[in-house]
Amino acid sequence: MESLATTTFDAIKLLLSGDPEIWTIIGISFQISTTAIVIAMVPAVLLGFVLAYYSFPGRRFLVAFFNTMLAVPAVVVGLTLYVILSRQGPLGDWKLLFTQTAMVLGQITLSFPILVAMSHAAFQSTELRAWDTAKTLSSSIAKAFFIIMREVRFPLLGALLAAYGRIIAEVGASMMLGGNILNYTRNIPTAIxxxxxxxxxAQGIALGIILVSMAFLLTMGLHVMQGKGTVVHD
Amino acid sequence: MISITRPVHLTYKNIVKTYGKGNHSKLILSDIELQIKGGECTLITGKNGSGKSTLLRIIGGLLRPNKATIETGLITLNWKKYRNLIKNDVMYLYQEPYMFDGTVRKNLSYALHKDQAKEAVDKALKWAELEHRSNTQAKFLSGGERQRVALAQAWLKQPAVLLLDEPTANMDTKSRKRTEDLLSTFKESGTALYIASHDPNHFHRITNHRLLLDEGRIVQTDTNLLNESAQNIKDKSDNNITVLSKQIS
Structure with missing residues (x-):
């Protein structure tokens, strides 16, 4: 216990000292994960919406596929993309392996199924009346879509947080696709x-503190946005 | 953008709707013919499961029929063209209107056209006598108030056709009269009203035509109810209501 307390104290000192190496790692982590989530967010939410409100051949297969993808380990995603991006792979000529772009690709692949599955569940949780009413009130499908988006904004934010939490903390894909290169592809989990x-x-715990603090702040932010967090009203 | 010519005149012939497939299919509507004319109110009545809501949803473009011939003037429309034509001109109100998360004012603002001023929401609140509820969370309103919010949304949209599914179900007499008064203003402005109600006694002050549905077929039609003399209306109405009530029960 004493050792853990001492190490944690050293970790906090390290963070407060403004050590450039540690803050570069943190910056790279957030930059890559934020880029991935921003790219994945719009198409994934749209797909979740289409899966919830439109009927077409293959819809059930897609729902099952994205739910299955939730269980795929990050290291398997990393390995698959590694094979595709390696020099002998089909996209080897793009020379993306061990770059930040490869890490972004890996994190998009990981976050996309989470965003699709959770936004599909969010849209599905609304009643059919909600979508019919939105269409009736709106002069365009786009306006109806935004009305429904607002209706399910909290579950959608929850989906974003879950996806962000998954990719910023994953180590397997980042290690295989980024190569853990200092000041370039070394992010929080690979550094830990x-x-x-x-x-x-000490450095591992310092970075762990950042991850946990970030998760706490994001969750608290969502909680504040949701209001009192109770179904009872005065 | 294509839109309905007002006053609206739509003719529907041979509407057929089944649910399910193959041996498990169930016929919901069969050989329905009807007309929608601006400024007129039609009451569709019949017992539960007779197909009233399904018919309204088809007219509202929310449910595709297996078969239907739809005409406006001399033009016959296929389903896709029909849905395109009505999308901004036909409004369907549920028995329990859905209220989105937010205040009454926010819910009304969803019905605003892009060229409509925000002050229109204040006018709609006043029209529906909901000014005192403008900042209330819409999900916490009573059934009657929700119906008035939905009518205020319709008032902002000014649809050519307003479809209402059991709009006064579970309302007390006062709320029902208030809803009828609001609906009569739509009629006066040229909107066609189609109301589904299990009770043939409702809406007699504004109903021009009455259709009785039974097992998916129109089994009785009363037309021009408001054009006849007061005594005739009373006699015919009382007589028909008795017959309808017996048939429904």
């Missing part, structure tokens, strides 16, 4: 894995 293997627990 590396520092822990070297026995430098």
């Amino acid at each position: 894995a590396l520092e822990t293997s070297k026995g430098d627990f």
